[in-house]
Amino acid sequence: MADNHPLSAEQIRQALEQWLEVEFTFIQVEDLASSIVSLPREDQDFLLGWVRRIATTNIQIAHQFALRAISQLAHMDRRMIEAWALHAMDTYDRAGSSPAFKVINELDNFAQLSHEHAAGALFEEVGGILLTFVRGLSGRHLKLEKGEAAYTDSETLFLPAVVAQMREAADNFKLCKAMVALLWAQTRYGTFRINLTEALKPYPDSDKALKQFHALETLRLEACIGRELPGLYREMQRLKTETGVSQPAGWEHYAADLARPEASVADSLRLLERVYPGATPDAVCYQGELRLDAVAASIAARIEREKILLRVKLAMEFEKQTIEIRSDAPSFDVKQIAADDRSDLPRMEITLDDAPIAPPEGVNQLLTSIFLDLGEIPPEYLVPAGPGEYDTSLFEDKTQDPDTVWQGTYHEEGASLYPEWDFGRQHYRKNWCVLREKEVKPLNDGFLQQTLDKHSGLVKHLRRTFEAMRDENRLLKREPSGDEVDIDALIEALADARDGSEMSERLFMRMHRSERNIAVMFMVDMSGSTKGWINDAERESLILLCETLELLGDRYAIYGFSGITRKRCEIFRVKSFDEPYGEMVQRRIAGISPQEYTRMGVAIRHLSTILNEVDARTKLLITLSDGKPDDYHDGYRGQYGIEDTRMALIEAKRSGIHPFCITIDTEGRDYLPHMYGAVNYTVIADVKELPLKVTDIYRRLTR
């Protein structure tokens, strides 16, 4: 039975001293230990567990957390304390220590506000549903992220980590939904169509003006939601009543004015002049904040981007129809087809010299987004981009040369961000690894021919064994139904019938084809330790594999991985799924060369994503490696790396991928069963065996 006695002060002190490294940090833990000692054992374990986990991220934050959390344990739900701790660690990862301390400090304020409210809605739990919800509504394709308050920059909606104003969990969820809906409504019904920063400038007390404008605009948007989503509107009214917000006298007239279907943001601004001298109403529970700076920055960037994007798309349409861009070229126009009712967005149709054209991909969404910002599609947007402007680097997600981006100061532009599992924290570090895909530099040194010559006997053997595995039509005889009569069976049956015995019903033959529907991803270790023999053996194995896989027709891709620190993870493309095996791929295989370290988790996550885009019944992820996960920095070496790799493999398995590892690390048996599972790896004693074994293992795996 578990020991339920509370820990002694001495035990707690020792643990804290160790985790908080007091020898170096000089943190005083005596008082803390004596506060914890009075708690029940369960609370002690909970609190200490989190202190230990946070300490793996930052010792000072762990210490602050411990000090704050003790007083909250009695009246705050554990789920909330956990959410707060994780939010603090995420903030630390993202923004550094001082914002993280701020989050920890807010624990006190939050607890006061949410006294007894143990039913908060956590962003982690509700974010997924609400994102889908908001995507279902019309308008721009919005994103949803965790932020310090509810607000939007007009492209991303931000929700706080926890919403806990209501007593019931269900109501807190409804409140989150109402917040999201109101933020959506701001983007949908044109709150930002006017430059608000300018419009509010004449008011001496800009803070007051902003609050009053926000209150007026909320009234208008509520009315819009009432017309479009009556069910949600009723919910919002209920939440408002329950949280008891008072409206200054006379505001009901403004509400009625703003509830007119044709009311716009200009009406809210018009009314602001009248309400400004008076009192400011309390914020409605789902109102959130208006952050005009964030909106202005986002709009400025978007308007430029979308304008050139639309013009380039139109130029591409010209090109498709082989029309030259000249002054007398036919012109585009946009016709708004009135929506069926007032609340709908108008449908827009692009015409070319008055004849409607099928809109190029993505243009509808673009037109909607432009319409939401400007309320129209200005004529200059419909001029196809000229030759000088027809530069894809001006728009869309930029794919930059990774080497250029890496140079000089570090930045994450254009890279993919992946989470990493922190086993100490027992949680993910969000957007922790920065990964870029690069191409292996092709090398033309006759490596292919050398390999084929060297292994000519083996190649023949492999071809024969692999040929036997190919799809073949098999003739199934004596079937109850089929394409043709099985004459042998029929004769037997007729003979049986004459004998008076029962006639078999299995009289048909049919062709049966067992289709191989396999996609396989080879993930090749390109860490520095593969230099020499191992690298040669890996390259030879890949050549032999390609030669034989071409026979089978299985879809396969080859990527190498390496990198240094979490900020510079690299994936090297050797062969993508849709690229045929040819001279270029052969040269790239020859060009595979040892790079830096082995951060495996992020590589597995990235390659799993690519593999999951392929439609195949069986998906294999085969790693060729020479050792355990390893990185130069941020503690990836040792257990941390093994646990992250293991978690990445578990994620891959959950998504339907079968991972398998082929390694030449003779010590692999110590950690591979933990990472891959007991049977999903193999250790090759001699590097020379690699080429033969790899193909052999592949054959066994996919038979």
Place this chain on the structure above:
Amino acid sequence: MQSRALTSEEYYVESEPYYEATGDEIAIFEAAYQNKLPVLLKGPTGCGKTRFMEYMAWRLKRPLITVSCHDDLTASDLVGRFLIKGGETVWVDGPLARAVRAGAICYLDEIVEARKDAIVVIHPLADDRRVLPMEKLGTLLQANDDFCLAISYNPGYQSVLKDLKQSTRQRFVALEFDYPSADLERKIVAKESGVDTALAEKLVKFAHMTRNLKGSGLDEGASTRLLVHAGKLIASGVEPIAACRSAIAQAITDDAEMLAAVRELSTSLF
């Protein structure tokens, strides 16, 4: 209606099916039929392709033989095979051969699902030869003048494995179907399910919300057919939110989070 057995070439669509044209598809189909050209119907599931075929069969007064294709459907399943009757082997025509003989409209629904040999067998029927090779009999079956071949496929499900080859698709006159305009869809839902226009409008709005989710976790949004189902439930007294859940949300996804989100959309709307 009493049930009765009919051979498929006797299956005439007797009463006019309710069909709302969205464009010039009726005229194009008729012209293709007069010119003995085969027709390909493209479009998402439940947008009215099958109903259109029933309507055209009624209009042209031809029997309609529909074959729903699946991944085990072989050429023999379409053309015919030998069976044993009374100790003898006898030839039995498949649905395609029966349609070719009887001058019926043969509608191969979701053709890409069929096996490759089944798809190839329609090639000589779909060009100006208009013959069906019956390899096992060693004969060529010349199509009746009234015979018409129509196939459908859903480009939304396009994958490397399931795509219609150029050699097949370039034999057909293609008609593209999509969900009807909101106005028309409202009319269809009201008429087919018996709910009033205001409710039909909300159902259509709900369908649009789910269609916005295509690519964000849903393969396909709610079809007109599902709206009609939901409308029928509502007309029978089921609460709109419950009807949307059972007839629409559960039909389009199994994912718990998606179901929750779609439910939030329906509670917002009603």
